[in-house]
Amino acid sequence: MLHTKAGMFGVTRSKTRTFPTINIYVSVQYRRIAARRDIKIAMIVVGHTLLTIIYHMLSEYQPYTDFGGKYFEEQKRLVTEKRLVRRLEKLGYQVSVSTV
Secondary structure, X not given: OHHHHHHHHHHHHHHHHOOOOOOOHHHHHHXXXXXXXXXXXXXXXXXXXXXXXXXXXXXXXXXXXXOOOOXXXXXXXXXXXXXXXXXXXXXXXXXXXXXX
């Protein structure tokens, strides 16, 4: 167990710090969590994400498809949009949303 944990920390550290400017899902996830919490916790979370990715790749025989660096921003935007539309509809407005 100790060797697996140490190995996962090494992989996590290399995946998140080798390419800090590349906007891949794992690097962005690491930066977001490390900014709010401890660096070690961020490495544990990213290590768990990597294990989950590897498990699904091996069990489903699928190549890895990265969500991209803008994944978290897009998720937040969609949630905020839905929340604001519901709030306006509660106030009696009829809302139609279109992108600019």
